[in-house]
Amino acid sequence: DTEVTQTPKHLVMGMTNKKSLKCEQHMGHRAMYWYKQKAKKPPELMFVYSYEKLSINESVPSRFSPECPNSSLLNLHLHALQPEDSALYLCASSHGGPSGAGNTIYFGEGSWLTVV
Amino acid sequence: DAKTTQPNSMESNEEEPVHLPCNHSTISGTDYIHWYRQLPSQGPEYVIHGLTSNVNNRMASLAIAEDRKSSTLILHRATLRDAAVYYCILRDVSAGGTSYGKLTFGQGTILTVHP
Numbered sequence: 001d002t003e004v005t006q007t008p009k010h011l012v013m014g015m016t017n018k019k020s021l022k023c024e025q026h027m028g029h030r031a032m033y034w035y036k037q038k039a040k041k042p043p044e045l046m047f048v049y050s051y052e053k054l055s056i057n058e059s060v061p062s063r064f065s066p067e068c069p070n071s072s073l074l075n076l077h078l079h080a081l082q083p084e085d086s087a088l089y090l091c092a093s094s095h096g097g098p099s100g101a102g103n104t105i106y107f108g109e110g111s112w113l114t115v116v
Numbered sequence: 117d118a119k120t121t122q123p124n125s126m127e128s129n130e131e132e133p134v135h136l137p138c139n140h141s142t143i144s145g146t147d148y149i150h151w152y153r154q155l156p157s158q159g160p161e162y163v164i165h166g167l168t169s170n171v172n173n174r175m176a177s178l179a180i181a182e183d184r185k186s187s188t189l190i191l192h193r194a195t196l197r198d199a200a201v202y203y204c205i206l207r208d209v210s211a212g213g214t215s216y217g218k219l220t221f222g223q224g225t226i227l228t229v230h231p
Contacts, residue, residue, distance in 0.1 A: 004159075042201075042203065042221035042223060042224055043160060044221070045218055045220060048218070056218065090159050090160070092159070092160075092219075104162045104165075105152075105160075106162070107160045107161065108159050109157075109158055109159050110158075110159050
């Protein structure tokens with residue numbers, strides 16, 4: 001099973017709403033990632049978790065709040081978003097650890113977020 | 117982070133080989149060369165990676181220049197399902213570096229495959 005599952009596939013939310021994106025993997029991976037992708041642009045790294053601890057935050061605004069409740073789950077909590085935050089949000093995972101940089105990263109199909 | 121340069125787009129005919137180039141003149145000794153592709157409406161998909169030697173797998177081959185300043189992804193027989201954006205990415209393997217483990221995407225090459 002080499003699958004990263006993201007829910008929901010589509011989400012429409014108002015600027016005052018609080019919502020969450022969820023990501024799950026059962027490959028035993030210890031590194032998990034959130035990427036953001038705008039239309040016709042490459043994915044941009046937002047956060048990296050390694051062994052359930054936040055290891056990289058790419059200066060993401062605090063209206064995006066990641067959470068890693070256990071080694072299989074990764075959430076992205078959304079609050080007070082702006083219309084320009086509308087994008088495809090991709091979750092990914094890989095084997096963590098010292099040799100992690102050479103390891104394959106597996107991506108989910110993404111969650112399409114529209115902020116109105 | 118070391119950067120990569122790829123052509124914006126390339127075209128190929130079905131069942132012909134495709135050579136996708138990538139320049140990475142500022143590559144460091146601890147950077148792996150990764151290739152990912154993204155099909156329409158899907159997340160990126162791993163294709164291949166290497167450090168110094170040429171690599172082959174069931175999807176493609178990766179040819180790495182001796183000075184490591186460039187590489188080429190080779191699709192031996194393109195199919196319509198290979199139409200995608202192909203990303204050449206450098207990934208830092210040095211533990212403790214600020215970019216350790218990060219996968220930073222460039223603009224990529226849009227590959228169009230004609231029947």
